[in-house]
Amino acid sequence: MKYSSKRITVRPYVRRDYESWREGHLAREPKKNKFDSLKPPAKNLTLKKFTAMIGKNKKRAKRDECYVYGIFDKKTGKHLGSTSLYILIRKGLHWANLGYEIHNQYWRQGFGKEAALLTLKIGFRDLGLHRIEAAMELDHKGSIGVARSLGMRREGIRRKFFPNPSGWEDLVVFGAVKEDF
Template structure:
């Protein structure tokens, strides 16, 4: 497998954050922050998650899978860490939707709810978009947001993403096709 020969190790820093792929050494920190999550704060927040299946062996597989996805340009998954003490705050990811004449990707983001309302989401997503345009070479990045996910809408708008449209029956989730708002940003 190619992963042993080559690794995706891109690292970016902001004033307070480090954004990089997960490493095996992150396991305890990563697991601890999932265990410290508050109960669900809204419909789109999973809150406390049962982590019993997330063993160190399972985490090794997760890190390898992220590497494989990055090396095949299928997806690029980044952990978000607080620079000062290394705390795992959440994740930002990009899925490649099309290359060639498009250079088009989708962004996803999640900050552990115990760290909400501190500006970490905005700081992480803003820097992740810089990574997408400068390092991953996307021209266009979209966020596909449930129509009633107000916190995600506000986050997308706060980093300069623009509302484009509502796509009807766009994503299959919870056993039904759901409408989503499309927010986008193009490289300069």
């Protein structure tokens, strides 16, 4: 299963993605804002760890818990980042959370929007989801920008929604329903 647009493909990781996955991480620039991930040290980017990640992804997908996708440049094969669909409630509601992350050397080129849109399509067309939402910190302009650019609707602020080291944090929630896509 894979979904493509003009520039990118979004699909589950396979073993032969290892080099591209590693290169994508190694080419990351220093952390650009508080929401950005740190560039991982090379020792965390081994084939063993990558294979373990694929195994874990497969198990979680089989249990219908979470689906993780790699984002790849169609022309060059370069790894651009990842998206995910985390099942929040399956029974009756078919409801998931959308996650997205682009390597920071590729920010502001429309890849986040393109990859998130393809992931919504996977969710609605292949995973039988009815409702997908994205939730983020109130000042997370990049993530809000992606959700808005997809046409997801701002539904409000969910209070004390997410645990972080300083306590429970309010998040703003954007939603999409199958009928919109």
